[in-house]
Amino acid sequence: MIIRSEYDVAQNQCVEKCHAPKNPSTLPPSPTFSLPPYVRQCFPDEAIMTTRKIILSLSILTTNLLCTTTSLPHCWGQQATPPPPAQLADLSGLAWLSGDNFIGVHDAKTDEAEMMIPRISDLQLPKDLTGITATSRRLTFNGVTPNDLESIAKIPGSTEYLLVESGDSMQDPSVQRIFKAIPQRGQLQIISQTQWPVKITNVEGTAVAKLGDTYVFVFAERSDNKPDTQLSWITFDPETMNFAKQVNRIHFKSPDPERFNRVIVGLDIDSEGTIYSVSAFDAESAGLPNPDNGPYAAGVYEIGKISLEDNTPSLELYSKPVEHALVDGFKIESIAVRKREGSDKAEIFIGTDDENYGGTLRQLP
Secondary structure (H helix, E strand, C coil): CCCCHHHHHHHHHHHHHHHCCCCHHHCCCCCCCCCCHHHHHHCCHHHHHHHHHHHHHHHHHHHHHHHHHCCHHHHCCCCCCCCCCCCCCCCCEEEEEECCEEEEECCCCCCCCCCCCCCEEEEECCCCCCCCEEEEECCCECCECCCCEEEEEECCCCCCEEEEECCCCCCCHHHCEEEEEEEECCEEEEEEEEECCCCCCCEEEEEEEEECCEEEEEEEECCECCCEEEEEEEEEECCCCEECCCCEEEEEECCCCCCCCEEEEEEEECCCCEEEEEEEECCCCCCCCCHHHCCCEEEEEEEEEEEEECCEEEEEEEEEEEEEEEEECCCEEEEEEECCCCCCCCEEEEEECCHHHCCCEEECC
């Protein structure tokens, strides 16, 4: 990730310190001296005054040289030490913006320890060895800071996105919100919020499908240490953010319950209605010591299709998920499908939430 600001500041300060003019008021006092009486008798006052000026000038010059040499180690032959690379925060949610640009959301909570942690990052794929460019920032709406953003869903055919809180628990509706955001002045900004339309426990995967003129919000519970979860869908109006009352559900079995202890932690849907999902192994859910250091594992799958049947959204799961990747050592928690203009191939990008190790963004083959 490209971080230049601290290094640039250090370099600028070094240059300024070496070359800035010295303020006489900050210099040590000039030495005082008096001439013996016999010298005064031998030399005229004009010569004595000239001598005084020469000695004073030499004193100031010496002081300047001493001040300058204290800065030489940083400025001559040695540059200011650059800071260590900043760690990319967890990518609990990921969405493709355009070109090589993506948006990631972070699952920071609103407690005292995490209140000031960024909620969103603008991401750009690497152009060279400097790696991913990421700009992370906090995000609020009418004084409200989102809590535990575990997913972001792009609304197809628009520049709008849904930033979705996981729900955390069924007992606290104040952290069960869905925020709608749009790019404004080059940054994604929240323009409205609504409550989750149904009771949820811990939703980490969401996506939006556009079927004709019908918009469908698809979501799934994480389902820790369970063999399956419910994949749910509900129609809604993205303009008003009004959701239908009927929620449809279908059981989805873990692709590998022996390998993964979280059934669905990421979702996305491409323009053809193909549904992609992520399953993961999390050390905390497994009850392991020091879980923020892993171990982790994840799998990326193509699991089914969503389409219109008699003007009604219908979701059909494959008899067996199509495996796109099995990844050991990383906890993938987000997925984004990119489809370039003029290309029929869907490109799959994944984001990880590796806790103490931070996050990363990668494209799958």
